[in-house]
Amino acid sequence: MQPAAQTISMLLADARLPSGGHAQSSGLEPALQAGVQVHAVPAFLSARARTTTLVDAATAVLTRHAALDCLPVAPIERAWAARTPSRAMRDASRDLGRGLLRLAGRIWPEVGSSLAELCGPPPRPLVLGAIAAHTGIDAETLVRLTIYEDMACAVAALLKLEPGDPADGVALVIEACASVEPQIPTVALLTSIDHIPAAGAPQAEAWAEAHALTSRRLFRA
Amino acid sequence: MPDISPTTRALRLGVAGPVGTGKSSLIATVCRSLADELRLGVITNDIYTDEDARFLRSAGVLEPERIRAVETGACPHTAIRDDITTNLLAAEDLERDFAPLDVVLIESGGDNLTATFSPALVDAQIFVLDVAGGGDVARKGGPGIGRADLLVVNKTDLAPYVGVDVPRMVADASEAREGRAVLALSRSDSASVAELRVWVLSVLDSHRRGTHVPQDPGPMAPHFHADDELPEGGFVHSHGEDEPESLSRLHPHSHE
Numbered sequence: 001m002q003p004a005a006q007t008i009s010m011l012l013a014d015a016r017l018p019s020g021g022h023a024q025s026s027g028l029e030p031a032l033q034a035g036v037q038v039h040a041v042p043a044f045l046s047a048r049a050r051t052t053t054l055v056d057a058a059t060a061v062l063t064r065h066a067a068l069d070c071l072p073v074a075p076i077e078r079a080w081a082a083r084t085p086s087r088a089m090r091d092a093s094r095d096l097g098r099g100l101l102r103l104a105g106r107i108w109p110e111v112g113s114s115l116a117e118l119c120g121p122p123p124r125p126l127v128l129g130a131i132a133a134h135t136g137i138d139a140e141t142l143v144r145l146t147i148y149e150d151m152a153c154a155v156a157a158l159l160k161l162e163p164g165d166p167a168d169g170v171a172l173v174i175e176a177c178a179s180v181e182p183q184i185p186t187v188a189l190l191t192s193i194d195h196i197p198a199a200g201a202p203q204a205e206a207w208a209e210a211h212a213l214t215s216r217r218l219f220r221a
Numbered sequence: 222m223p224d225i226s227p228t229t230r231a232l233r234l235g236v237a238g239p240v241g242t243g244k245s246s247l248i249a250t251v252c253r254s255l256a257d258e259l260r261l262g263v264i265t266n267d268i269y270t271d272e273d274a275r276f277l278r279s280a281g282v283l284e285p286e287r288i289r290a291v292e293t294g295a296c297p298h299t300a301i302r303d304d305i306t307t308n309l310l311a312a313e314d315l316e317r318d319f320a321p322l323d324v325v326l327i328e329s330g331g332d333n334l335t336a337t338f339s340p341a342l343v344d345a346q347i348f349v350l351d352v353a354g355g356g357d358v359a360r361k362g363g364p365g366i367g368r369a370d371l372l373v374v375n376k377t378d379l380a381p382y383v384g385v386d387v388p389r390m391v392a393d394a395s396e397a398r399e400g401r402a403v404l405a406l407s408r409s410d411s412a413s414v415a416e417l418r419v420w421v422l423s424v425l426d427s428h429r430r431g432t433h434v435p436q437d438p439g440p441m442a443p444h445f446h447a448d449d450e451l452p453e454g455g456f457v458h459s460h461g462e463d464e465p466e467s468l469s470r471l472h473p474h475s476h477e
Contacts, residue, residue, distance in 0.1 A: 020306035099306035
């Protein structure tokens with residue numbers, strides 16, 4: 001017996017979901033470590049949302065389609081990796097994907113079969129897409145879930161790194177999610193791998209690479 | 222990703238306790254006394270990532286590759302109880318990369334008296350106090366002090382300098398633990414180190430024989446609920462498997 005897909009999507013968006021997310025910062029700790037000031041965090045978030053995050057969201061949408069139609073997912077993973085040039089970012093996403101897949105293995109065992117052809121641990125958007133396919137989450141909700149989760153993760157980390165009023169953090173999440181709202185319907189309709197956005201964020205990718213080499217950090221990436 | 226089969230699964234031994242009580246040093250001591258006979262791995266959970274891992278690597282007690290650090294997002298408590306994913310994956314990686322391992326030691330980031338490991342992460346756990354933290358800490362109780370598999374009262378060599386009566390502290394701890402194991406330890410006291418070694422080997426032995434059952438010390442210590450309507454002004458209440466259902470219905474409250 002499963003609850004409605006809407007409930008599953010809320011569960012997946014909940015930061016308390018035990019899948020390893022609390023040790024991640026969506027690139028925010030790397031940015032702050034590189035000298036980004038707190039007042040520039042909204043700009044960082046909206047830049048992340050329309051680049052890295054939308055690539056992930058589109059990847060999740062394509063994976064959902066592939067899982068529903070029993071199509072191969074390896075080409076989707078390759079397309080995602082090609083659009084995520086930072087190894088540190090790919091590693092962080094695979095850590096998250098592995099944690100989420102581990103949980104999914106307990107709750108929705110069939111999710112793993114959609115990703116079985118992949119050699120290593122799948123990146124997070126592929127796991128999210130496969131869960132969406134198996135739990136009936138629609139594409140547009142999946143896109144919003146991917147964006148919300150990434151932004152909320154960054155802001156939760158912000159409260160640890162540059163402590164401020166948590167209510168300000170909530171406003172930041174809402175603002176960042178709203179900033180890409182116009183693109184969401186288009187991303188949700190994607191059916192071709194070639195149309196996954198290829199919006200790079202080279203500065204943030206460089207920060208992620210530098211962060212991965214530091215020995216003093218609170219977050220994985 | 223499939224779980225590692227029970228035959229290749231190491232004993233996972235957690236080491237928790239407040240900051241500065243000597244968790245890293247205890248792990249180094251365990252490694253020193255057992256590295257010749259057991260295949261060991263270590264995972265550290267730091268606030269600032271790899272401080273403890275670097276300490277252990279520099280202690281030279283294990284190959285550096287067998288000591289790994291995980292990030293905890295400034296929540297060492299969460300990483301060993303509410304969301305153990307990162308530690309589970311690190312343990313599975315160590316067990317895969319150095320198979321077969323006998324014991325994986327998992328060091329929690331120093332936290333307060335309420336931080337204990339989830340039994341889904343470790344098979345057994347040691348809670349570490351030290352004499353320098355004060356002789357009365359053992360009496361204060363808490364899930365780790367009360368119900369960890371072993372309570373270590375560490376740095377007994379410092380007792381004369383901090384005015385702590387070690388036998389008294391051990392007696393207080395034994396009372397709080399209702400007879401569960403307590404060990405007064407100093408890394409410079411070889412007899413106590415030998416006792417620690419024997420304890421680890423005995424847990425490993427019962428783990429291998431399949432007779433060891435992981436215990437959950439619980440996230441909360443027994444605590445007092447004030448209630449003016451009750452004859453004694455309230456009642457003492459614990460959160461364990463033996464918690465009477467009627468009590469939890471009577472006084473529902475969050476443990477977060």
